[in-house]
Amino acid sequence: MAERAGGVRGAGPMRTVDVAGESGYSVQQVRDLERLGVIPPAARSANGYRSYTAFHVHALRAYRGLAAAAGPVEARRMLAGLRTGTLAGAAAAVGGVHVRLAREREEALRALAAVHAIRAEPGARGIDGDGDGAGAGDSDGDAMTITELAGALGVRTSALRFWEQEGLVLPERVTSLRARRYGPPAIAAARIVAALRSCGYGVPAVREVMGSLAGPGGLAEAERVLGLRLERITARTVALLHAGSDLAAVIAAAGDAAVGAS
The missing domain is CATH 1.10.1660.10 (Multidrug-efflux Transporter Regulator; Chain: A; Domain 2)
Structure with missing residues (x-):
């Protein structure tokens, strides 16, 4: 996915330590959040190392804001829906948090x-x-x-x-x-x-x-x-606002995926 929002340095494959530095989480937290489904599984190189993209950073940052605004359980559920749902549904879900x-x-x-x-x-x-x-x-x-x-x-x-x-x-x-x-x-x-x-x-x-x-x-x-x-x-509201550009990147990915599948 092409990068839709700023703030992620570099391009191409990223190591776990790179994603940790960009997202503000520790290396172990990145792995834990991947295991919990907050971010999609990283690609694996031939030698077994994880390979991430800028999208993973956006998703982790978006999760931080959503977790602060709506709680970690709701944030995990929402992010899974944002990645797999329609563009309209994803935008409505984020709008719903603002309304609440x-x-x-x-x-x-x-x-x-x-x-x-x-x-x-x-x-x-x-x-x-x-x-x-x-x-x-x-x-x-x-x-x-x-x-x-x-x-x-x-x-x-x-x-x-x-x-x-x-x-x-x-x-x-x-x-x-x-x-x-x-x-x-x-x-x-x-x-x-x-x-x-x-x-x-x-x-x-x-x-x-x-x-x-x-x-x-x-x-x-x-x-x-x-x-x-x-x-x-x-x-909580400010945290959600800070996550705005990263949420936009996640939502845009849902739109790209929908277009690619049609």
Whole structure:
């Protein structure tokens, strides 16, 4: 395949050590990634030595960006598809990663906005890590039943029970029949969980944010955790952008192969 993107020095057959130097991987990692199918098998010379091309370098660089953006397992699956699929399918697959990252960023921004709004409310002081015990002595008139809270949040009562089971929102049990009662701190926590879930956060990610509420920073710590999540999404996006020219080379190879087979 003719070289479609810049950055690979030299032309013709390349040794394993050359590919390692160009891709940023070690010699052993190049061999391991070849074994895993990240790159196609190298040609073998008469004496058994591996012989690579510039395409192998592009594929390895593309894998680095994809692995950072979508995870190594997904990156391996995608690269195999990019090499064997159609040009349109390959372009759509890469575009899909960009779309997922944009959606994750939007979800994190909405969740952060929800925490900002809840933090500004007086009723949030009990979970804001100020240590003043606000909410501990609230009157029963400030509490809500599980049915009332579910209605206020627009969720099912089964969702609140599930959140309790997962340790995300813990109600106060104050009646002789142990009916659930939620004071202002628990109500504020439930609102955060509802906001995170509506933004697409899974239970592990919600637990990470809610766990930060128990620390000294309270809601400020939750904001920090969400801010770190945004930074990670940005880093993954930048890694994918850096891999752009190498991904283009891999996708172009799929197009060349399709034309050659027709």
